[in-house]
Amino acid sequence: MEATVDIERYADQGRCVAHIDGRVVFVRFALPGERVRIELDEPTNRNDRFWTGEVVEVLEPSPDRVEPLWPLAAPLAMGGGAGGADLIHVSLEGQERWKEATLKDVMKRLGHVDLDDVPVYAMPGDEQAHGLHWRTRIEMVTDDEGRPSMRRRGTHVRVPIDTMPLATRAVLEVAEMNGVWDGNLPENAQIRIAVPEPRVDAEQIADPEALRKAIGRNYAIMVDGKVRHGSRALKETIMVDGKPFEYTVDAGGFWQMHREAPMVLPQYVIDQIRETPGDRAPRNGRNLVIWDLYSGSGLFTLPLATLLDDRAKLVSIEGAKDAVANARRNLRNAGIHTVQALCGDVLHTLDKDIDPQRAHPDIVVLDPPRAGAKAKVCHKIANSGAPIVVYIACDPASLARDTATLTEHGYRIHSIAAFDIYPQTHHVETVAVFVK
Known part of the structure; x- marks a missing residue:
């Protein structure tokens, strides 16, 4: 069932609130003040206290709405549905207002x-990166052909991917140099890539050869919990009060x-x-x-x-x-x-x-x-x-x-x-x- 609703306010879990005939509807990919057309997840003959749904068309957009930088994470009706970035439709300033x-x-x-x-x-x-390239750890599943993929929401369909826009440049470089995107992984496996951020300047980050040298062997590609490439023990370095602190951390841990x-x-x-x-x-x-x-x-x-x-x-x-x-x-x-x-x-x-x-x-x-x-x-x-x-x-x-x-x-x-x-x-x- 589809319906046209007015979005009233922010809610939890990246959703906003609307009403249909007095019933609360939690809407994904909406913003307060918008008028949108939505598709409901549940049959309308159910007597649940609330329903959930997703935007299929924006009729009157909020000033905070932007074109999704990662289309695969956008609404299902717009070719997305893979999840992982439920505020991809919101400007960075709008995201801060939402979270406050x-x-x-x-x-x-x-x-x-x-x-x-x-x-x-x-x-x-983050502003320069438009809110992308921040994750030093990413997790994926492989499809029946051993390609990294993400599950499309509401289905068992796994959509192959050849990049991960939220991943840091270092993570993407490690994935590239180990052929992760080529589909040579075991089928139906859990994949985790962990790469401590090299504390180097922007020029080194932008230069693949310099970035690989800075990373060295300090990374892990794990398949079903076992290290396939790199090392289980990773080295993290931070600065507090101008003083360096060094850590050994487990590639599969927090x-x-x-x-x-x-x-x-x-x-x-x-x-x-x-x-x-x-x-x-x-x-x-x-x-x-x-x-x-x-x-x-x-x-x-x-x-x-x-x-x-x-x-x-x-x-x-x-x-x-x-x-x-x-x-x-x-x-x-x-x-x-x-x-x-x-x-x-x-x-x-x-x-x-x-x-x-x-x-x-x-x-x-x-x-x-x-x-x-x-x-x-x-x-x-x-x-x-x-x-x-x-x-x-x-x-x-x-x-x-x-x-x-x-x-x-x-x-x-x-x-x-x-x-x-x-x-x-x-x-x-x-x-x-x-x-x-």
């Missing part, structure tokens, strides 16, 4: 906090995906801790104590251990064994011996494995998975008495729910900012600083 509006809305509904404004920061180089995020986010966290007023002095004359929860391979741990107070006592907790092994290696290689790097579920580890001298943190930094820290972990943080909590969130709804828990325990938001580390998609990274 949805973040404020969810924080009010679920977090019970009214925010006047939330700055949304673009990553260096690392901030945007090429600039591993530098921008730690620098922002360090700066916010320094600038946040309140009682940050170590209590009872002891060394500064910091908790780094959901710490991965130590992205935040290394800067926290050296840039705030080189005598600080840290506890890092991470559930993935490979990530913890890499974090411990990274700490040793950096000459840092003041961190108790623990492996385990955050809640259970906080219950039983914390060194008593580190049980009452002055600062808590947490970067939980998409589901958030959840209430019990927030209770633990609050009961620790930490004066400052820095929460890095990849999902606004999870942040909002955990905000409600923290505010119930006497915390308030001191600052909040969003980082557009997922351009062309509805996803956004948020950093909220809470004070007791």
